[in-house]
Amino acid sequence: MIEVSGISKKFKTKKKVVSALEDVSFSCEDGKIFGLLGPNGAGKTTALRIMATLLKPDSGSVKVSGYDTVKQSTEVRKRIGFLTSDMKLSGNLSPDELMNFFGELNHISKEQLSSTKEQLVRYLGMGDFVNKPVEKLSTGMKQKTSIAVSLIHNPQVIIFDEPTNGLDIISSKVVTDFLKDFKKQGKTVIISTHIMPEAEKLCDTIGLIFEGHLIECGTKEELFKKYSQDSIEDIFFALAEERGLIKNV
Numbered sequence: 001m002i003e004v005s006g007i008s009k010k011f012k013t014k015k016k017v018v019s020a021l022e023d024v025s026f027s028c029e030d031g032k033i034f035g036l037l038g039p040n041g042a043g044k045t046t047a048l049r050i051m052a053t054l055l056k057p058d059s060g061s062v063k064v065s066g067y068d069t070v071k072q073s074t075e076v077r078k079r080i081g082f083l084t085s086d087m088k089l090s091g092n093l094s095p096d097e098l099m100n101f102f103g104e105l106n107h108i109s110k111e112q113l114s115s116t117k118e119q120l121v122r123y124l125g126m127g128d129f130v131n132k133p134v135e136k137l138s139t140g141m142k143q144k145t146s147i148a149v150s151l152i153h154n155p156q157v158i159i160f161d162e163p164t165n166g167l168d169i170i171s172s173k174v175v176t177d178f179l180k181d182f183k184k185q186g187k188t189v190i191i192s193t194h195i196m197p198e199a200e201k202l203c204d205t206i207g208l209i210f211e212g213h214l215i216e217c218g219t220k221e222e223l224f225k226k227y228s229q230d231s232i233e234d235i236f237f238a239l240a241e242e243r244g245l246i247k248n249v
């Protein structure tokens with residue numbers, strides 16, 4: 001379970017102050033997939049980094065399985081698997097060695113580690129490259145490796161920033177099927193994406209974010225009914241235009 005309550009975040013640069021998030025609230029229960037959707041610069045990664053304890057909100061709070069991400073960050077970290085688009089894998093360690101490293105860092109027993117590794121490699125189709133140095137892997141292979149590393153401690157809450165970024169349709173399906181499987185296991189899944197049809201297929205609840213504002217949030221059925229539309233993309237454009245948030249469209 002994740003509960004996001006009124007989070008705001010500003011970034012101050014030399015030239016200006018950017019308001020990345022303004023009073024954003026939503027929640028996601030166990031056994032559900034929540035999708036945070038919005039264009040480039042909307043505030044998706046900022047929101048996910050706050051949930052993953054990597055950034056502190058200026059105001060508001062986030063609870064992960066009841067633990068506060070600022071005051072109880074160690075407890076939160078044990079329970080989350082975070083995939084970030086910023087993590088660039090390089091160097092000559094192989095996916096297998098990286099999984100061992102992060103497994104040991106998380107104090108996972110040898111038996112548990114080898115069974116989780118075996119499952120992840122099989123499920124993500126990493127057999128052909130699991131022992132190759134990551135610097136020699138393709139973008140998609142690196143993305144699968146990052147996903148495997150983020151899940152090595154079998155977290156209850158999965159926070160994935162653009163999980164299908166750089167993946168072809170086959171690999172994207174592997175990842176989205178994987179996320180659906182987590183949902184079936186009763187885990188909480190939060191993803192961000194700007195690919196609206198993908199989110200529409202995968203997510204139970206959708207939050208539309210634009211320029212730091214969560215402009216709408218609800219289940220697909222609720223949103224389709226409320227706006228008499230049958231596509232999230234159409235709802236997004238209608239809302240953004242209505243609020244004067246889209247220029248030159």
Ligand SMILES: Nc1ncnc2c1ncn2[C@@H]1O[C@H](COP(=O)(O)OP(=O)(O)OP(=O)(O)O)[C@@H](O)[C@H]1O
Nearest residue numbers: 011013018020039040041042043044045046047194
């Ligand atoms: N560390 C930072 N310093 C200054 N500004 C930042 C920082 N991180 C994010 N921002 C700004 O905050 C806003 C939101 O950025 P964020 O990365 O959260 O967007 P996003 O929705 O993830 O976009 P994208 O789809 O491009 O990944 C942007 O205007 C961005 O320039």
Ligand SMILES: [Mg+2]
Nearest residue numbers: 044045046085
């Ligand atoms: Mg981002």
